[in-house]
Amino acid sequence: MPNNTMPEVKNQTHVADELNKLSRNDYLVTLFIPEAVRADAQALLAFAAELRIVQHRVSEPTPGEIRLQWWHDALDGQGHGAVRSNPIASCLLDAIEKHQFPIIPLKRMIAAHRFDLYSDPMSDVNQFEGYSGETRACLYQFIAMALGSKDADPALYADAAGHLGVASTYVNAILAFGRDSSNGKIFLPYSVFQSFGVDDKVILAGQNSEAMRQAMAAHLQAAEEHLAQAQAAIKLLPKNVRPAFVDSAIVRAQLRFLNKRTDNPFLIGAGRSDLRKLIAMFVYSVKN
Structure with a gap:
């Protein structure tokens, strides 16, 4: 012990x-x-x-x-x-x-x-990415620091941590979109909704529409892009620190789930089962 x-x-x-x-x-x-x-x-x-x-x-x-x-x-x-x-x-x-x-x-x-x-909405993509970096990305970076060499520059992990932090925050916010909107909160970048003609009243009232679905598709695409950049950065890292980013396997599994649940952003569901998540992380660990 x-x-x-x-x-x-x-x-x-x-x-x-x-x-x-x-x-x-x-x-x-x-x-x-x-x-x-x-x-x-x-x-x-x-x-x-x-x-x-x-x-x-x-x-x-x-x-x-x-x-x-x-x-x-x-x-x-x-x-x-x-x-x-x-x-x-x-x-x-x-x-x-x-x-x-x-x-x-x-x-x-x-x-x-x-x-x-x-009750202020997440105003735009810049605010969302900043929030993601401060609330999520730093966790991946700290765990990588704990796993890595003591004399390694923490900046080495910044790209992987930063992009995975944004991707993970997108996924969690999309999954929680119905609950959050019913509680008067908009955690996804509001400017994206506005660009599709969707305003806060529509979101908070839980009104589904083609414009709403297009806005959510844009959020999903942003998450996919950040995850792809995170995965590319993880491949460049020393093997001993890659377990710090095993959450990327869950994010990937959840995105596959979300891409099949596009009919109503307010009624998405809880996401993949624990078993599916464990399998995804096991595969990641074997490959990395």
């Missing part, structure tokens, strides 16, 4: 369980990450999942802002005892120390999730 104290093992088990509850996909992804850094990857992904779920745990922005500020203060080392009593925070801080992860990208992730608390 690794040289962990009992409290550390207990915390890691709790983090894995919470990740499984909060973000099943991310939990499945970590099963294909080498055991030496799996707990650290789970801590990062559980932290990100906690930030994403804040919007669903509050009825108005202020309590959400307070919760996000708690995480910001935790990264600054404030409230040390209370922070360490939170297993996810404790394991995250251990991972940061172990791998010398920079704090600023994690603070930017927290700041980006403040957008979730309000």
Whole structure:
């Protein structure tokens, strides 16, 4: 057994369980990450999942802002005892120390999730890609840093992480489009809808149309393009860091699913089954 104290093992088990509850996909992804850094990857992904779920745990922005500020203060080392009593925070801080992860990208992730608390639409593609980079791409980059050589330049992983982050965020936003719109949120780039003559009232009312389907097809195409660029970048990376990008297999499987569900963007479904995702990641691991 690794040289962990009992409290550390207990915390890691709790983090894995919470990740499984909060973000099943991310939990499945970590099963294909080498055991030496799996707990650290789970801590990062559980932290990100906690930030994403804040919007669903509050009825108005202020309590959400307070919760996000708690995480910001935790990264600054404030409230040390209370922070360490939170297993996810404790394991995250251990991972940061172990791998010398920079704090600023994690603070930017927290700041980006403040957008979730309000009803403003995602204005355009630039805002969407920036949000994706700060909330998703940095996770892939950090896991690659943990897997890679300590003297490797983190910029080596930037293309793969950046494009996969955008592709993954597109897929998740498309899958959640019906739920989000019914809750008054537009997470996909609103300017794209506008370019097809679809306005926010139509989206929030859940009104399907040919123009709506064309707009969603454009979002799907953007996701496909980013995934293709991510896959090309992954092939250029050292073999030992490629497990950090195993989520690309899930993104590919989900895109195949979505391309067969184009009749009504508001009624897409949950996506591929866990079994199909596991098979896709197994194939990726064998090939990479």
